[in-house]
Each structure stands twice: as structure tokens, then as C-alpha cells.
Amino acid sequence: MKPSQFAKGFKARPDTTSSEKRTALDRLNAIDGIVDIQHASQTATNGRSSAFAADEQAEAVAGPESEEYRAWRRANRYTAGQIIELPLKAIKPSPFNPRHFYLKASIAELAVNLAKQGQQQAIHVIPDYVNPGMFFVSDGGRRVRALKEANKETVKAVVVDLPVGIESYKLGYDLNVQRDSQTVFDNAVVWRRFLDEQHFQSQRELADHLGLDESTIAVALSIAKLPENVMQEMVARPDRFGSNMAYQISRYHTARGSDATLRLINKITSDDLSTRQVADIVKGRASAQEAPKPAGRQRYAQRLEIKLDGISVGDLKSYGEDRLELRLRGLSRERRDELLHQIEAMLRPDGSKS
Numbered sequence: 579m580k581p582s583q584f585a586k587g588f589k590a591r592p593d594t595t596s597s598e599k600r601t602a603l604d605r606l607n608a609i610d611g612i613v614d615i616q617h618a619s620q621t622a623t624n625g626r627s628s629a630f631a632a633d634e635q636a637e638a639v640a641g642p643e644s645e646e647y648r649a650w651r652r653a654n655r656y657t658a659g660q661i662i663e664l665p666l667k668a669i670k671p672s673p674f675n676p677r678h679f680y681l682k683a684s685i686a687e688l689a690v691n692l693a694k695q696g697q698q699q700a701i702h703v704i705p706d707y708v709n710p711g712m713f714f715v716s717d718g719g720r721r722v723r724a725l726k727e728a729n730k731e732t733v734k735a736v737v738v739d740l741p742v743g744i745e746s747y748k749l750g751y752d753l754n755v756q757r758d759s760q761t762v763f764d765n766a767v768v769w770r771r772f773l774d775e776q777h778f779q780s781q782r783e784l785a786d787h788l789g790l791d792e793s794t795i796a797v798a799l800s801i802a803k804l805p806e807n808v809m810q811e812m813v814a815r816p817d818r819f820g821s822n823m824a825y826q827i828s829r830y831h832t833a834r835g836s837d838a839t840l841r842l843i844n845k846i847t848s849d850d851l852s853t854r855q856v857a858d859i860v861k862g863r864a865s866a867q868e869a870p871k872p873a874g875r876q877r878y879a880q881r882l883e884i885k886l887d888g889i890s891v892g893d894l895k896s897y898g899e900d901r902l903e904l905r906l907r908g909l910s911r912e913r914r915d916e917l918l919h920q921i922e923a924m925l926r927p928d929g930s931k932s
Contacts, residue, residue, distance in 0.1 A: 647739035650705045656737060661700045663732045664713060669703060669722055672714040674747035676754055678767040679813045680723060683889035687910050688724035697725065700734040704742055714742050717753065744777060748788065762798060762821045763809045769795060770802035797821055800828045805836055811843050814889065814908045818847060826856045833860070847890075848881065886913070 643651070643658075651658065701718025715722055716738055725733055740746055747768070754760035769784060778784040781799060785792040801809070801824045808831065812819035819827075823846070831839040846856060882894040884906065892906035906917070 643739050644741075646707050647705070650707065651737070658739070659736060661734055661736055664703070664735050666722065666726060666731055666733050668712055669701075669715060669733060669735075670706075670712060671719060672704070672716065672742055672746060672750075674743055674750070675715070675719060676747055676751040676760060676764060676768060677719055678764045679761065679810065680720060681814055681889070681908050683814075683887045683891070684908060684910055685720065685723045685727060686887055687913060688720060689727035691910075691912060692721075692724050692730070693728040697721065697730075697734050700736045702738045702740075703735045704738060704740050704746070706742075713737070716740055716746065717750065744772075744787070761813060761816055762801060762819075762824055763813050766798045766802035766804075766809070766824075767806075769798050773799075794821075797825050800825055804828050804831055804839075808836055808839055808843070811840060814891070815847065817905065817907050819843075822853045823856060826853060826860050830856075830860045847893075848883075850895075 650656070656662070699718075699721070701721055702716040703713035703718075704716050706712040706714055713735070718733075718735075722733060740749065751760060754764075772778055772784060773781065778787065781795045782792055785795045788795075798821070801821075804824075804827070808827075809824075812824060812827070827839060827843065830842055834842075842856070842859065845851065880896045883890055884892050884894060886909075889908075891908050892904070895903045897903065906914075909917070
């Protein structure tokens with residue numbers, strides 16, 4: 579089968595030069611333009627109420643509504659784009675959420691921020707038309723988890739008109755790719771489940787529908803054989819554990835089991851092993867204890883592991899007499915910017931902190 583029009587956009591960002599019909603991603607991008615539309619048209623327009631005027635403006639921005647959404651919206655007197663408060667207990671994850679793994683340290687840090695400053699950005703939810711009063715998360719799963727950890731009872735939300743199914747998965751995946759928050763481990767778990775639940779009859783069909791090479795699907799399905807606790811050890815370090823490295827680790831796990839694999843993962847992190855070195859270990863050309871170092875590669879003199887809230891987020895290494903290397907991943911945007919400003923202040927010639 580040929581990839582759908584939506585699958586074409588799924589490969590990367592939507593093609594803004596295309597004359598194709600507006601997709602669900604276009605609809606979601608249009609939400610920002612109608613979030614406050616309920617405040618417009620406070621007076622009657624052409625003899626009609628302001629609510630009807632706002633409705634028409636919202637539809638002009640977001641495009642035609644589905645029948646289910648329109649019926650729900652009118653029954654609940656909801657204006658498209660309106661921010662409302664919903665009980666957290668009424669929010670549930672979508673079975674087609676592209677994300678599977680969420681870093682505990684990141685959730686905990688966001689929970690602290692939400693407890694201090696409150697929720698600044700609304701999540702997007704989709705009505706569960708089968709179970710009135712319940713909603714699926716479309717965008718904002720991390721915020722929902724953090725609000726629960728902060729012991730909040732409600733969440734600010736915008737109710738959007740999107741399907742719950744494979745197309746909503748593709749939409750979420752595309753947004754996560756743009757944000758660099760999608761990992762091969764999320765893909766591995768979710769794609770395996772899609773096949774197990776027979777949303778697709780083969781990995782070839784899955785690849786065609788998503789607009790990806792079949793080899794990409796095959797690698798992810800190999801990684802999906804890893805136990806979740808093993809994958810969890812790699813999720814926090816996407817800079818070290820991409821598709822190729824994770825595939826080699828899946829091969830090693832098949833031969834050696836979980837305990838040996840966890841030791842290898844620790845060694846990859848501490849000794850900065852390359853994918854080629856790990857491949858040699860998998861093939862038996864080197865041992866996990868004595869991995870070969872490529873010629874000309876400088877060995878660090880000291881290494882300091884950096885942890886935040888008990889979770890490893892990177893390291894600081896020294897080389898020779900004049901080189902330092904700092905690598906941090908898995909930080910929230912706020913923590914990243916805070917650390918960046920502190921480092922910039924330390925490196926200013928005059929030592930000022932302005």
C-alpha cells in the first residue's frame with residue numbers, strides 16, 4: 579500500500595509549500611490562533627450572538643469540525659480553543675501515545691516548577707465520546723504526570739478535534755520529532771504493540787503506512803525484545819544510545835542476558851565506548867572488560883559523573899593538561915538555561931555575573 583498523505587508529513591516536518599488538504603497537524607498548529615477567540619465578538623454580529631460569531635471565526639481558522647466534536651462542543655457549551663479546567667482524574671493516556679518512557683527526574687523537576695509557578699501552558703485533550711466526561715491526552719503527557727506528582731487536582735486544557743487512532747499517533751510522533759523528544763525506545767515499544775494488537779499485519783505494512791524504511795522498523799523491533807528495565811537505563815542518554823548502539827546491545831542481551839547487558843551499558847557510559855567497539859564485543863573480538871580503544875583516541879584523565887535528583891544526567895571529563903569536556907542530557911529547558919547562564923558568568927573575563 580502507498581503511504582497516505584498524512585504519512586508523507588510523518589517523515590519530517592509538514593511541507594508548507596504543498597497544496598495538499600489541511601492535515602490534523604495543521605489543525606493543531608491553528609489552535610494557538612483560536613485559544614482566546616471566545617473573548618472576541620463580545621457584541622452581537624449581524625443580529626447573531628457573540629458565541630455564534632466566535633464559533634464561526636474558530637471554524638474559519640481551524641477548518642471544518644468532525645460531527646462528533648461539534649455535537650460534544652455544543653452539548654457542553656464549549657467554544658473551540660477555549661481553555662478550561664478539568665479534573666486530573668478525568669484525563670487518561672491515549673493508547674496511541676507515541677511516548678512510552680518519561681524520565682522520573684524530569685517529571686520531578688517539572689512538578690516542583692508547577693508547584694511554585696502553576697501551570698503556564700494548557701494541555702490538549704480529545705473527548706472520549708464513548709465515556710462522557712473522560713478525555714484522552716493529545717499533547718501534554720509530561721505535564722499531566724508532573725501535576726499528579728505535585729498533588730494537583732485539576733489541569734488547564736484545550737479540547738481539540740482530533741481522531742484517537744493511528745493518525746493521532748502519527749501526529750504526536752511528528753510533533754515529538756520536531757521537539758527532539760522521541761526516542762528509539764519509545765518507537766520500539768509502541769511499534770511492537772501495534773503489530774501485536776494487529777493494527778498492522780506486517781512490519782512491511784507498518785513501514786509503508788508510516789513512510790519509513792522497513793529496516794528502521796526491523797531494528798526497532800529487535801530493540802523491543804529488550805526488557806524494559808534495560809531500556810530504561812539507556813533512555814536518559816540518547817546521545818550515547820541511538821538506534822545502532824541499542825541494536826548492538828539487543829544482540830548482546832540475546833547472547834548474555836540482562837545482568838551482563840546492564841554491566842555493558844555502564845561500561846559504555848563510563849568508558850565512552852563507540853558503537854564499533856561494542857559491535858566487536860558482541861562479535862567476540864573483544865571482551866566487555868577490555869574493549870579496544872581506536873588508534874589516536876585520547877583517554878580522559880578524570881571523570882566526574884553528574885547527577886540531579888539521584889539520576890545520572892552526564893559527566894565532566896578532563897584530558898591532558900588543558901581540556902575539559904562537559905556533557906549533560908535529559909535536562910528540562912529551565913534547568914539547562916540556568917546552568918548555561920552560570921557557566922557563562924564563570925567564564926566572563928571580568929568575573930561579572932550580569
